[in-house]
Amino acid sequence: MKLPWGADTIDVDLPPEWSVAGVFEPNPLPPAADPDEAVRQALCSPIGSPELVELARRAGKVAIVVDDLSRPTPARLLMTHIVAELEAAGLPRSAITVVTALGTHRAMSQDDLARKIGREWADTLAWENHNYADAARHTVLGTTRRGTPVALNSTVCAADLVILVGVIEPHVSASFGGGYKNLIPGVADARTIGATHTLNLTPATFNMTGRPCEENPMRLDLEEAGAMLRAPVFIVNVVLDRWLRVVRVVAGHPVRAHREGVKTCAALCGVRIPRLADVVLTTSYPMDIDLRQGLKAVANNIRAVRPGGMLINLVRAEEGAGHMSGRKPPFGRATLKRLAPLLAPAVRYTRSPEGEEFKFFTYFGLRMVRRYDVALYAPSVPKRATESIAFAHIVASFDELWPIARKKFPRRAEVIVVPAGGVTYPLV
Numbered sequence: 001m002k003l004p005w006g007a008d009t010i011d012v013d014l015p016p017e018w019s020v021a022g023v024f025e026p027n028p029l030p031p032a033a034d035p036d037e038a039v040r041q042a043l044c045s046p047i048g049s050p051e052l053v054e055l056a057r058r059a060g061k062v063a064i065v066v067d068d069l070s071r072p073t074p075a076r077l078l079m080t081h082i083v084a085e086l087e088a089a090g091l092p093r094s095a096i097t098v099v100t101a102l103g104t105h106r107a108m109s110q111d112d113l114a115r116k117i118g119r120e121w122a123d124t125l126a127w128e129n130h131n132y133a134d135a136a137r138h139t140v141l142g143t144t145r146r147g148t149p150v151a152l153n154s155t156v157c158a159a160d161l162v163i164l165v166g167v168i169e170p171h172v173s174a175s176f177g178g179g180y181k182n183l184i185p186g187v188a189d190a191r192t193i194g195a196t197h198t199l200n201l202t203p204a205t206f207n208m209t210g211r212p213c214e215e216n217p218m219r220l221d222l223e224e225a226g227a228m229l230r231a232p233v234f235i236v237n238v239v240l241d242r243w244l245r246v247v248r249v250v251a252g253h254p255v256r257a258h259r260e261g262v263k264t265c266a267a268l269c270g271v272r273i274p275r276l277a278d279v280v281l282t283t284s285y286p287m288d289i290d291l292r293q294g295l296k297a298v299a300n301n302i303r304a305v306r307p308g309g310m311l312i313n314l315v316r317a318e319e320g321a322g323h324m325s326g327r328k329p330p331f332g333r334a335t336l337k338r339l340a341p342l343l344a345p346a347v348r349y350t351r352s353p354e355g356e357e358f359k360f361f362t363y364f365g366l367r368m369v370r371r372y373d374v375a376l377y378a379p380s381v382p383k384r385a386t387e388s389i390a391f392a393h394i395v396a397s398f399d400e401l402w403p404i405a406r407k408k409f410p411r412r413a414e415v416i417v418v419p420a421g422g423v424t425y426p427l428v
Contacts, residue, residue, distance in 0.1 A: 003419050004242075004285035006316040012398075015406055018279065018413040024271045026424055029264070031245035035074070039081045042236065042249040048256030052082070055161050055232050056089035063159035064125075065182045066117055066166075067101045068108055070293050070322075072244050072286050073167040076118035078236050082163060083121065098127035099155055101166070101186025104193060105292075106322070107131075128155060130187045138189040141228040146217065148195040150225040153187035157229065164235045164254060168261040169287070170269050170425045172299035173200050173360060175208045175216045178237040179258030180226035188225075196222050197360040201348040206360075206367050209300050210270050210425045213262060223255055239264045242420040244286055271418075272427040276306035278413040279405070282421030283314040290322025291315055291381045297421030298374060298392075299364065304416055304426035307371050310408050312401070313421065315378040321385035333369065336390050340370045365391035373408055377401050 001023075002009040014020070032038035043052055056062065064082065066075050086096060098117065100108050107129040114122040130153050131137055139157035141150040156162055168178035185193040199217045200206055213219045226233065235257055239248040247268060250261040282301050284294030294315035305311050336343075344366040347359055368374060374392040386394040395401045418424050 001417070003283050003314065003417075005283065005314070006285070006288060006318055010283075010314065012281070012314070014281070014415060015402060015413075017411050018409065018415050021277060021414045021416055022273065023417040023419065024273055024424065024426070026242045026268050026420060027271065029241065029247050029268050031241055031247055032249070035077055035246040036081070038246055038249045039078060039236070042251040043081060043085060046234070046252030046257065047250060047260055048253030049232075049234055052085045052163070052234055052251070053089045055234060056086045056091055059089075059091065059160035059231075060095065061159045062086060062091065062096045062161045062163065063156045064096060064098050064163045064165060065101050065156060065187055066098055067182060067186065068105055069112055069116060070105055070287070070289050071167050071169075071177070072240060073165065073238060074240075074244075074246065075116050075165050077246075078165050078238070079117045079121050082165070082236060093124055094126070096125050097155055097159070098125050099153055099187055100127070100129050101182045102130045102132070103185035103188075104132055132185070132188065132190050132193060135189060141225070144221050144224045146199060146221045148199075148221055148225060149191050150184075150228055151189040151192055152183060152229070156183070156187050160231050162229060162231050162233045164233060164237075166235070166237050168237050168239050168250075168258065168265045169423050170209045170265070170296075170300050172207055172209050172296060172364070173197060174219050174222070175211050175213045176262045176265055178261060179235060180223045180233070180254045182235075183226045183229075183233075184222040192225070194359075196225075198348065201360060201363045203367070206364055207299055207303070210266060210427075213259065226254060237261050239268060240423075241268065242286065242423060269423050269425060270427050271424055273304055273416060276309070276428060277304055277416040278306060278309045278409055279415045280304045280309070280311045280418060281314075281415055282311070282418040282424075284316055284422050285420050287422030288316035288318065290319040291317045291378060291385065292322040293422070294376075294378070297418075298368075298376075300423075300425040301418050301421050302368060302372060302374075303428060304418070305372050310373040310375065310405060312375045312377070312405060315376055315381070317378055317380045321381050333390055333393075336366070337369050340366045344370075365389070375401060375404055
């Protein structure tokens with residue numbers, strides 16, 4: 001069978017003893033007939049907010065916070081309309097600063113930004129990379145009710161209007177991307193990022209993919225933190241289908257408009273499966289720029305695997321490992337599986353030299369290794385970059401992959417195939 005592999009496809013031949021129970025794609029919601037018109041309509045009819053042009057008339061400085069290349073947001077399309085609204089309000093381009101919502105990801109170059117938002121805007125608007133590790137470039141805003149210390153990018157905090165440009169897609173810790181998530185972790189400091197990620201280190205919340213935002217401690221906490229900004233916050237978010245076509249654009253209030261977009265994303269990406277499978281075969285598409293993003297397909301689809309089963313994730317990882325850090329564990333996978341029940345609860349109360357965000361990754365891996373086997377086919381990722389990922393078999397060829405899989409299921413296995421694992425999650 002052919003499965004998505006970046007901009008191309010990859011041929012996959014399953015062991016002949018295995019049977020395919022179904023191929024599950026995102027639900028076929030129609031794309032917008034005219035994406036430009038969809039953006040215009042969203043800006044003309046904002047949800048829970050005055051129109052952008054009206055907010056801009058009262059602003060002297062505007063910060064446009066844009067996600068990075070790890071997200072497929074069609075920011076070039078959105079920026080054209082956003083800047084037109086700001087100019088219609090009488091704002092000069094010199095009043096606008098673009099801030100990249102990197103979280104802890106790598107910095108973007110001028111060419112990266114041009115790929116993201118368009119050469120015209122990258123060359124004519126002021127812009128800056130967010131740096132989560134530079135405390136001097138953050139402004140402290142307070143503490144949330146859950147105890148998260150809130151410090152955000154100072155350029156964003158000094159703006160009179162903040163515009164968040166992003167995509168709403170399934171997300172393991174925030175339920176869905178988009179909304180205030182462009183602020184936290186997008187332009188937050190290290191302590192804020194770490195504190196929000198630590199909130200979901202519990203058996204009930206470690207995998208929140210597709211779960212209601214109102215039931216998600218991390219999502220509610222980052223929304224409380226985002227509301228501490230003194231300036232109005234206006235979102236322009238898109239929902240994309242598996243071919244990255246615009247299905248819906250929502251604009252307006254960072255919570256109310258976001259929730260409307262989430263309804264569409266859930267209808268699109270939440271796919272009902274008949275039963276749990278022995279094996280789930282998925283690809284990281286379209287969240288496949290690097291290994292870090294590619295692991296989202298594991299989080300999205302692990303709930304489709306029966307206890308004791310296996311998930312196989314094909315990871316394109318165009319940029320290799322990405323910003324993955326961590327130490328090689330002192331023991332192997334078999335020992336880790338035995339110790340996981342003891343180690344997982346302790347992770348919440350330990351300090352991680354790699355940062356608090358890495359604790360979430362560690363906790364998630366420990367929860368998974370107890371119940372499932374995970375195999376990653378990641379031929380573009382150097383072996384040294386995978387040594388800290390002890391919860392999975394990581395291989396660079398199918399010749400290595402299939403013996404591992406057939407040792408687990410030497411005869412019969414029922415397989416569910418999820419071609420676009422980066423944006424699909426099962427409803428069981």
